[in-house]
Amino acid sequence: MSIHKLICPSCGSNHIVKNGTIHNKKQKYxxxxxxxxxxxxxxxxxISNETKELIDKLK
Structure with a gap:
């Protein structure tokens, strides 16, 4: 089991708490x-540009 500290992607702080989950059960912080x-x-x-082009062709 590895323990790692989470860092806020916005401000870089490590004062993080759990805050529920999102629709696919991933942990929110x-x-x-x-x-x-x-x-x-x-x-x-x-979606890749290739896939977008394919979708446009099918329309």
């Missing part, structure tokens, strides 16, 4: 310094 909320390792899967 809140920075006690700047009050911003974030999800650890959140990544968005963007």
């Amino acid at each position: 809140q920075c006690q310094n700047c009050q911003r909320q974030f999800v650890e390792n959140s990544q968005r899967d963007y």
